[in-house]
Amino acid sequence: MSSERPLAPDYVRSTPVQAGGGRHRAALVEKARLSIKRGSKSFSAASRLFDKTTRERVWLLYAWCRRCDDIADAQEHGGQLGDQSNAQDRIEAIRVLTRRALEGQPTADVAFDAFGLVAKECGITQKMADDVIAGFELDADDWRPRSEGDLLRYCFHVAGAVGVMMAVVMGIAPDDEDTLDRACDLGLAFQLANIARDLTEDDAAGRCYLPVEWLVEEDIEPGQHTKPHHRQELADMAERLVALMESHEAASRIGAARLPFRSRWAVLSAARIYGEIGREVRRRGTEAWDTRVITTKLDKIRHAAAAFFEAVWNRPPQPAEMPHWTRSQLAERAASD
Numbered sequence: 001m002s003s004e005r006p007l008a009p010d011y012v013r014s015t016p017v018q019a020g021g022g023r024h025r026a027a028l029v030e031k032a033r034l035s036i037k038r039g040s041k042s043f044s045a046a047s048r049l050f051d052k053t054t055r056e057r058v059w060l061l062y063a064w065c066r067r068c069d070d071i072a073d074a075q076e077h078g079g080q081l082g083d084q085s086n087a088q089d090r091i092e093a094i095r096v097l098t099r100r101a102l103e104g105q106p107t108a109d110v111a112f113d114a115f116g117l118v119a120k121e122c123g124i125t126q127k128m129a130d131d132v133i134a135g136f137e138l139d140a141d142d143w144r145p146r147s148e149g150d151l152l153r154y155c156f157h158v159a160g161a162v163g164v165m166m167a168v169v170m171g172i173a174p175d176d177e178d179t180l181d182r183a184c185d186l187g188l189a190f191q192l193a194n195i196a197r198d199l200t201e202d203d204a205a206g207r208c209y210l211p212v213e214w215l216v217e218e219d220i221e222p223g224q225h226t227k228p229h230h231r232q233e234l235a236d237m238a239e240r241l242v243a244l245m246e247s248h249e250a251a252s253r254i255g256a257a258r259l260p261f262r263s264r265w266a267v268l269s270a271a272r273i274y275g276e277i278g279r280e281v282r283r284r285g286t287e288a289w290d291t292r293v294i295t296t297k298l299d300k301i302r303h304a305a306a307a308f309f310e311a312v313w314n315r316p317p318q319p320a321e322m323p324h325w326t327r328s329q330l331a332e333r334a335a336s337d
Contacts, residue, residue, distance in 0.1 A: 020117035021106035028114045032059035035111065039066045042273050045300045049266035050170075057169045060118035064101075065132070065162055067111030068094050072136035087140035094136060098129050122169050131161035134334060139207070146212045149325065149333060152244075154209060155191040156184065156330040163187025164327075167255070170263040182255020184327040185248040186271060192245035193278035196238045200226045200289040210237055231286040238288060242278040247323045249275050253316035261311060268307035273300060 020028055036044045036059050047058050070076060071090050097107045101116030102124075118124065135157030145151040167183035168174055195202070195209045202208060203226040215225060218233040225234055249271055256267045273295050281288045295303075 018104050018106075019120035021101065021104070021113035023106075023110070023113050023117075025117060028063075028110065028117055029056045029059060031110045032056075032063035032114050035059070035063040035066050042295065042300070043270065045297075045304070046266050046270040046273065049262055049269060049304065051260075051262045054170055054263055057118050057122060058166065060114040061124075061162075061165060061169055063111040064098075064115035064118075067109065068098075068133065068136060072140060088137075091133065091137050091140050094133055098133065099126070102126055102129065118169065123174050124165050124168055125174065128161065128165050128168070131157060131331070131334075132165070135159075135161070144208060144212065145210075148211055148213070148244075149330075151209060151211050152188065152325040153330045153333045155188045155195075156327065157334065159187035159191035159194075160184035160327065160330070161187070163190075163252075167259075170259055170267075172258070179255045179258050181327045182252050185255070185323060186252035186267065188323075188325075189245045189249040189252060189271070189278075190274045192241050192248070193274045193281075196241040196245070196278050196281045197288075197293045199234060199238065201292075214240065226289075235286045235288060238281050242282045244323075245275065245278045247319070247321075250317075250319040251323050254318070257314050257316050264314065265304075265307055265311040268310050269300075269304045272303035272307055276303065 036047060040062070043062060047055050047062075050058060071094055072087070074090065097109055097112040098115065100107050101112040102119055104116060104120070107113055107116070115124075115129075119129075135154065138154055138157060143154070145154055161184070163183040163186050164180050166187075167180055172179050172183070174180075199210070208225065210225060214237050215222075218225075218230070218237065220230050220233055224230060225237075252271060253268070256264050256271070259267060276295060276299065277293050280293045284290075284293070
């Protein structure tokens with residue numbers, strides 16, 4: 001009498017579930033440190049102000065963000081955009097690798113294994129990751145904002161949602177909605193500063209994050225906003241971006257006051273560095289894009305010193321008016337699409 005053969009012999013084992021895909025934590029941290037050092041001098045400098053555990057977790061999260069961005073844009077550490085064909089396939093690869101990482105499965109990619117590790121340690125959820133991935137999908141779809149709300153929705157996905165995860169990494173409870181809102185504000189401020197600085201670079205890459213309604217108000221022909229004869233109009237719209245940046249930047253300080261001292265110091269340093277980028281764009285006016293706005297090493301030291309005293313004092317002024325756009329509103333806009 002014969003019996004059925006098993007589908008696999010007894011010695012075959014399933015892949016063990018391990019945060020970080022089974023890689024050693026120290027190796028993942030070192031790879032992540034090198035990634036942030038290469039990819040963002042500003043974030044790298046600010047990260048040194050965190051305590052050791054938080055600093056390592058920030059690096060691990062950054063490595064995932066940087067790798068997702070590179071996969072989505074077919075580039076290397078934020079360099080020149082590569083071939084943009086098959087963009088949706090790349091986004092799906094990000095989704096699959098991220099899901100495997102969160103499940104504790106090996107991904108064969110150090111940055112995703114790093115994300116799996118920091119997610120396990122800090123309680124980062126699939127929903128938080130999905131909010132960020134949705135931003136890459138907007139770019140893959142060649143999406144353009146029609147209104148200010150659309151612009152802020154994009155900023156929420158590519159930076160505000162990262163701010164939420166960063167707050168969790170710093171020890172904020174995932175259900176502390178108000179503090180997470182303020183962390184989102186900081187991410188929005190960072191992205192608005194970046195957009196203002198990179199208007200001409202984005203245009204060269206075939207992208208525009210200025211709302212169509214703004215362009216119409218300025219009477220600018222489609223695709224002509226960076227041309228010399230529209231430089232004043234471009235400066236006017238950059239000023240609007242910086243005003244939005246400053247509104248969210250001020251609100252973010254309320255949340256920063258609730259962080260442990262070293263995290264507060266690091267966050268306020270980064271806020272000052274990125275805020276200065278936006279304000280320098282505004283100061284330069286029509287000449288803002290003749291050369292790229294940067295912050296020097298001396299500037300970073302100066303901002304870190306000022307942030308130290310701000311963190312010690314820890315009495316942020318209450319903004320005269322909170323930002324018009326909230327995290328819940330921006331999430332609802334995304335869900336309604």
